[in-house]
Amino acid sequence: PTTPRGPQVIRSEPRPSMRTHDEDDEPVWRGPPLVKGGWHWWVLAAAAVVGAVLLGIRIGLGPASSTATASAPPPVNSPEAAAMEPVRRAIDAYRLRAKLFANRQMTCDDLAQSFSNVDEEWLRYTLAATPTMLTDSTAASPQGSLAADVDDVEGDFERSGCPRP
Numbered sequence: 001p002t003t004p005r006g007p008q009v010i011r012s013e014p015r016p017s018m019r020t021h022d023e024d025d026e027p028v029w030r031g032p033p034l035v036k037g038g039w040h041w042w043v044l045a046a047a048a049v050v051g052a053v054l055l056g057i058r059i060g061l062g063p064a065s066s067t068a069t070a071s072a073p074p075p076v077n078s079p080e081a082a083a084m085e086p087v088r089r090a091i092d093a094y095r096l097r098a099k100l101f102a103n104r105q106m107t108c109d110d111l112a113q114s115f116s117n118v119d120e121e122w123l124r125y126t127l128a129a130t131p132t133m134l135t136d137s138t139a140a141s142p143q144g145s146l147a148a149d150v151d152d153v154e155g156d157f158e159r160s161g162c163p164r165p
Contacts, residue, residue, distance in 0.1 A: 087125050091150065
């Protein structure tokens with residue numbers, strides 16, 4: 001006797017357009033292609049730009065303030081002024097680090113390193129200075145104001161409470 005058969009289920013292989021992600025196929029991270037275009041790249045690019053701007057603001061990169069441009073040293077015209085330039089740069093770097101230290105964004109070690117840089121540049125300057133550069137150290141001369149600035153840095157470092165390097 002024959003038994004009645006139910007509906008036959010035909011099993012077929014998946015069509016080529018319905019590929020699955022196997023180890024032999026494309027990497028899984030790639031995912032299916034986007035149908036609507038590359039709008040997600042624009043969103044990612046915009047997020048990167050916003051992040052870069054916020055990071056720049058956070059670490060202090062931005063347009064120079066009017067006080068920073070007003071305190072810039074005059075252009076270097078003489079050998080004496082050229083010899084003072086490394087000391088001025090070291091002092092400016094120290095003052096920036098002192099502000100960061102005051103805002104608890106820098107450690108005593110960082111401030112001490114900057115103070116050492118000022119000390120080294122001042123020593124280099126005084127050893128290389130001609131006798132006329134050192135004898136004319138009145139407060140009105142550039143050398144006098146440089147010495148006063150170095151003294152200010154030393155006093156500021158003493159007030160910071162950090163150990164001397």
